[in-house]
Amino acid sequence: MFRFPDPPQRPGGRPAREAETGRGRKGRWFAKRKASVVLELLRGADLESTSRKYGVTAATLTKWRDAFLAGGAEALKARQEAQLDEQGRR
Numbered sequence: 001m002f003r004f005p006d007p008p009q010r011p012g013g014r015p016a017r018e019a020e021t022g023r024g025r026k027g028r029w030f031a032k033r034k035a036s037v038v039l040e041l042l043r044g045a046d047l048e049s050t051s052r053k054y055g056v057t058a059a060t061l062t063k064w065r066d067a068f069l070a071g072g073a074e075a076l077k078a079r080q081e082a083q084l085d086e087q088g089r090r
Helices: 031-042 047-054 058-071 073-089
Strands: none
Touching (some): 031 047, 047 058
């Protein structure tokens, strides 16, 4: 009978999140993390290899880069702030 392998563990025995394992990299990207990836691109990293490395489409990385260049790190926070405002209205 086939059995899936146990999930990777973090120090302390807690299961690692998908983003930490590099598998299934779906989920929220916070502004600080987006900015670090964009800075990596601006320092000369290849778009396609960076896309594969982080599991994000090249189009998404391009949007992040354009937003960063247009407004710096604050532009990447716009969505987070909008969500916080919406949650506050509930």
